[in-house]
Amino acid sequence: MAAASGTRRPIVGMLVGRRLIKTKSMITLMRASHRVNTRLYFFGAEGVDFKRKTMTGIRYNSRQRRWEKKTVRLPDVLYVRGGSSASVRRVARRMDRMGIPKINALVRFSKSELFEKLQRDERIRPYLPFTIALRDLQDARQYVRKLGKVYIKAIYGRKGTKVMRVVKRSSGYHYSYAVIDRLVRKKVRHFKDLKQHMKHFFGGRKLLVQEAVDVVRIGRRQAVDFRAELQRDGEGALQISGICMRVGRKGSPITTHNAAYKMKDHLQELFPHYTKKEIRDLKQRIEGFVILVHQAVEKCYGGFGELGIDFGVDKRGQIWLFECNAQSAKVSIRKAYGSHTRKKIYLNPLQYAKFLAKK
Structure with a gap:
């Protein structure tokens, strides 16, 4: 660990990705930190110096009502809340090897x-509904035809952003997905056309198919x-x-x-x-x-x-x-x-x- 386990006010490092965007929830967390007597710092992956065993982060000064930037030793506990980019995962793995405990064992699930x-x-x-990883987009055809209604999901997707519902009808394939606040609903006659739409929607992401529960x-x-x-x-x-x-x-x-x-x-x-x-x-x-x-x-x-x-x-x-x-x-x-x-x-x-x- 970064410090002795008997530290009176442990440092909690919240890894929030590349950009330190200040939000209301961060202020709420700072207030909670004061209540439980911990020192909470928000930091990005680029703010960590493993050679010096320090991190540069920000914390909210409630008395002066402003954010302050400070360099402190590495945290006693890591709390990941900044997505799961490669840089976030790299920092989490390095701290794990150093023996710094984490709130959660994983940054993200496959x-x-x-x-x-x-x-x-x-x-x-x-x-568990039927769920299986797809080797490629063509692989989805057999499961759609067999199950009738499925969800195609990005294996590492978050917040429902990369989810498509596909229904096999006698007239072809009906599919739908949400983009921000807009619902998209379309139909195609042949699977090859659906495959093109899936390729455009998901890009090169790894995918799974899950049986749609009624x-x-x-x-x-x-x-x-x-x-x-x-x-x-x-x-x-x-x-x-x-x-x-x-x-x-x-x-x-x-x-x-x-x-x-x-x-x-x-x-x-x-x-x-x-x-x-x-x-x-x-x-x-x-x-x-x-x-x-x-x-x-x-x-x-x-x-x-x-x-x-x-x-x-x-x-x-x-x-x-x-x-x-x-x-x-x-x-x-x-x-x-x-x-x-x-x-x-x-x-x-x-x-x-x-x-x-x-x-």
């Missing part, structure tokens, strides 16, 4: 590798899925910080960053034919499921102080895992929950960092 690993866990296997909907066209936020606290104990219901726009293949609500307040609306007991049972099954997923992910990769879990529930009440997120943007939970939870989701990782620094 979605296909994650599912391959989880398939070996018989406790998780019933929750999730519950609001009305006929608004798909609903869920995001669970799990975090460890200042004692290392795992807790469910929140589970949100996310409602997609009409016809949209994704629900990311759209309307979000507390799951527990709206399950009855999604399953109006369920009794109150059945709703309680479903809620308990969902909570047990997300804990199980967290345990399985840690078994595969190591410790995770926070983890976002995306999942769906079909019309029969079956739960399905869609993907896990090593760097959750926490957008849905901030929309769905009140100020107490919004403060807690920033406090928890810093309290956990303090816990790691003492180990």
